[in-house]
Amino acid sequence: MTVEAAFLEDLEINPDATTPRTGKRRFLFMRNAKALTGLAILGFFFLIAIIGPWIAPYDPNARSSAILQSPSWQHLMGTTHQGQDVMSQLILGTRSVLVVGFVAGTVATVIGVIVGVTAGYIGGVGDESLSALSNVFLVIPQLPLIIIIAGQLPSAGGLTVALVIAATGWAWGARVLRAQTLSLRKRDFVEAARANGESTWRIISAEILPNLTAIIAAGFVGTVGFAVLSQITLSFVGITPTNEWNWGTVLYWAQAQLALQRGAWWWFVPAGLLIALLGMALTLINFGIDEFVNPRLRSVGLNARSMRRRKIRPRIGFTPVVHEAKEDRA
16 A cells, blocks of 8 residues: 555544644644744734834934945945935834735725625625626726826825725725625525524625635735835835835835945845845735635645655645655655
């Protein structure tokens, strides 16, 4: 009997192999390495956003004689063309980035859930009307519209940008949630709840929404990432006020003062790395949520140690497939 067959037979005979104790299942998400890494990085950014004004070594607007100075003990990330401390600008700009990202993600997700689930569950004329509304917003080019709206508002701050992004970024999530709700509303457990006389809101909140957790989380994470990039893009091209610090504002001044041509890499590289690090954190959290919610991925994750002891390497596609390690086949 091969290792693969033995493992699958063990799963069939021993149901506890795929059904851990309640305590382990309860903390499964926190045992996921991807989720822990993403949460740790995101928690670090939140900590910086909260205590940033107290730990910033200098006033980000304060000028000095240390013009375009490379990183040193006095200025760990160098200075700008006016002697301003780059590290202080990045620290103070973290709060604006997170506020815009999470406000836009929360508002867009709430709108998407309300429209998508309502359209998918009620059907009929209501479904067609809400679907038509989603289609209209779906074909609107988001970034150009955001640029136009933000450009018409002379004092468009972070919250204004977040609300504009949320108002234009909910349609895709609503369409996905509608499609999934159409599939769920005819399932046996939903029909049983309806036959028992459960109210519509009770069925949606207790039967349908829990099965949409992974999709909602993925949509939220995607919207947060899009909102962060949109804000940085608007700041980089000078649409939003350039006196409000965020990572995009730092890149704007670096580009405007030809930092690349001057060889002042410290002016733009740290901001780019922070953007990439935040995007990686959101992606890892999304992967962790998917592995926690998706039964196909969860069963493999719960038995990861057992599979490693048996030198079995799982490969996850549409359905889990167990493969023997190369050394075993040899």
